[in-house]
Amino acid sequence: MVAVTGPRHRGSWGTRVWRWTVLALIGGYLLLPLIAMADFSTRLPDGARTVEPWQTITTYPDLVSGIITSLELAVLSVLGVLVLLVPTMIWVHLRLPLLRRPLEVLCLLLLTIPAIVLVVGMAPIYRWVTYLFGDSPLTLTFVYVVLVLPYAYRAIDASLRSVDVKTIAEAARTLGASWPRTIVEVLVPNIRIGIASAAVISIALVLGEFTIASLLNFETLQVVINLLGKRDAQVSVAVSLAALLFAFVLLVALPTGESRPRPPDDGPGPAPQGGIA
């Protein structure tokens, strides 16, 4: 059998040049500050190169504890938002579809509230949080879970909409699966990309958050970088760049789905879900 490949639409020469020009411009716009940061953090006053600012990162105890705090906050926030959102959203999709819109509004509402307003509102609550849970910076988890809610909601919602959640849940139920088993063994694996996206976005947000931590007087990575910047600008920039690169690595590691071969063509495709019939 002769393999036949379709025409590849690469576009005209002019189109390709235009594409590469746009890519180069955007790439330059995004990369230039990073290159400048790398340059600044490795240059001595006489123009020679040094890696000393990068090597001294670990010698600043505040910085190390800031990094650890931020990482702990990232993990706790991800766990918090997933435990809160995943079962809730699955339940609303399956059993309470009328609540989908109110839930969406509730989760996205935060996008309209500036961080400073949020802190002003949170401050009295945090007096109680401090009273009940102590003054550990990890109590920031409560506010960070709220902070990442809109982004995590969007990622999980997109995943839930791409799967016929109702039908596969019902199929699992009729096969004898309890609700927890249905959620853990059948639904979660099928929305894992949404969950992974929500986790990565949440980690990136928490690692980069400054306003709330600073105003509530907690020393997270960004707050320490800011303080450090006043003492040693080169180390501060080196840490910022390292944090950015860490976030990029996370984004690259984000699962983007598999390429799926085309199924044999003997049906017009999945039927829409039936209602009363």
Place this chain on the structure above:
Amino acid sequence: MTAARTPDVDSGNAVELIDLRRSFGSAVALDGLTMDIARGELVALLGPSGCGKTTALRALAGLEDLDGGRVVVHGRDVTHLPANKRDMGMVFQAYSLFPHLSALENVGYGLRLATRRVPAARRRARARELLELVGLAEQANRFPHQLSGGQQQRVALARALAINPAVLLLDEPLSALDAKVRAQLRDEIRRIQTEVGATTLFVTHDQEEALGIADRVGVMRAGRLEQLAPPVLLYDRPATAFVAEFVGQTNPVPGTVADGHIAVLGGRLPVVPGSVTTGAAVALVRPEWLRVRPDPEGAWRVAAVSFLGADCRVQVAGPDGARLTASVPGESAAVLPLGAAVDVTVSPRPVFARPV
């Protein structure tokens, strides 16, 4: 309601639905539905969209809460049991395989839950057997997105049968497939159902599918069962005007009922029980019971001829504007050109006579 039973199914009901009631707001989906399914029997529920047939199936599966009524399976009241405790195997209208599992793992999923003490190797062997039964042993390691629609529904059938369910529920499983695959899979479902002896409820809106596959067919309308009978009986002896008109085609022909017969088209046809017993009525005459012959003196004219393969549909127009559709053998249509004068007579088959 007629509830005749085919002689080749065991006695004893596997399923009893008793006075099921369910409303969605002001829409009544089930309005006192009562029916039974014998062990090993395949019953098809047929009806127009919104008649409640899927709701009935979902109520039996435990996927739909009821406002009233009882569901009894093998003598046990399961009305308040959750879906996962009812021991039902279900094939859905929408493709329902778990996308993250291979065909083999999909079939093995229910087995794993049902037979946790059975070694994994034996469960896998059983899953393979079932895939062989549906002719997909070669595709065992493929994922749902690598299977065609027909293959997916076959795997879903194997998965439903894997747990050896008390009742197999098929919710329009063929409606998303092409006509050819649909017919093929329909026959296969019947073969497998007979082979494993599964008590089955099959919901469909396709009457050809229902009549072709079921031991008995239940025709539903507005949440109620109009008639539950073997396909032949349903077609030849409809219990209500709705059944007569919904199943197959009919010609409404006005006539007069007297002494259990209705006088139409120059003949006297016996009327089936449930019909009008006296006076003016409308006989619902099947197209294949009409005879159309060329007759220069005939009062009817050929208005249209549609070739359907072995048969032809011939439309004839009467002098008073009446129109009839007759089914005639393909070769007879050659002598029935458009506009030709014809005579129309009717075979003395029992008909349903509804009020005018």
